[in-house]
Amino acid sequence: MLSYRIGYGEDAHRLEIGRPLILGGINVPQAPRGAAAHSDGDALLHALADALLSGLALGDIGQYFPDTDPAFQGLDSALILQRALELVRARGYVPANVALVVTLDRPKLGELRGEIAGNVARLLHLAPGEVGVSFKTSEDLASDHVQARVTVLLQRL
Numbered sequence: 001m002l003s004y005r006i007g008y009g010e011d012a013h014r015l016e017i018g019r020p021l022i023l024g025g026i027n028v029p030q031a032p033r034g035a036a037a038h039s040d041g042d043a044l045l046h047a048l049a050d051a052l053l054s055g056l057a058l059g060d061i062g063q064y065f066p067d068t069d070p071a072f073q074g075l076d077s078a079l080i081l082q083r084a085l086e087l088v089r090a091r092g093y094v095p096a097n098v099a100l101v102v103t104l105d106r107p108k109l110g111e112l113r114g115e116i117a118g119n120v121a122r123l124l125h126l127a128p129g130e131v132g133v134s135f136k137t138s139e140d141l142a143s144d145h146v147q148a149r150v151t152v153l154l155q156r157l
């Protein structure tokens with residue numbers, strides 16, 4: 001019998017001059033500010049990892065990667081995602097499709113849509129058509145941080 005679970009995750013990071021802006025594992029060129037964070041600050045991969053975990057009630061990434069642990073300073077968020085995916089797979093589930101939303105006023109991200117979707121698909125072992133990527137501005141209501149929201153459908157193997 002087919003069995004499905006829905007997961008949802010979100011994340012936000014303050015934007016600071018002198019930090020890189022990384023979204024979905026892709027470095028955003030010409031970003032005037034990047035994410036202040038303990039790790040590499042990839043809000044999109046953090047929201048995605050939390051979405052995977054939430055679908056099976058496995059907690060959130062802060063439990064597995066506490067921001068008080070110096071070992072995780074500058075951590076590549078792809079490793080966080082990989083760990084979340086392993087936990088999901090260990091329970092017999094895989095992602096079927098994901099929907100990703102990034103809210104950021106500047107810079108425009110449209111030209112990076114394919115690259116971000118392709119990298120997320122690669123990290124999740126999904127076909128590119130299973131990864132939807134949307135960008136939104138906050139209409140200048142929240143210009144000092146980057147936000148990400150993700151839903152995922154998990155399918156039992």
Ligand SMILES: Nc1ccn([C@@H]2O[C@H](COP(=O)(O)O)[C@@H](O)[C@H]2O)c(=O)n1
Nearest residue numbers: 104105106107108109110135136137138
């Ligand atoms: N950082 C961003 C934010 C938005 N876009 C694209 O702009 C269009 C309008 O966005 P609104 O939030 O004003 O509705 C939409 O097509 C977004 O994809 C972007 O490229 N980069």
Ligand SMILES: C[C@@]1(CO)OP(=O)(O)OP(=O)(O)OC[C@H]1O
Nearest residue numbers: 037038039046062065066067072
């Ligand atoms: C990833 C971790 C750990 O390095 O830190 P941050 O990069 O600050 O990210 P956040 O999304 O605030 O929380 C998860 C943390 O535990």
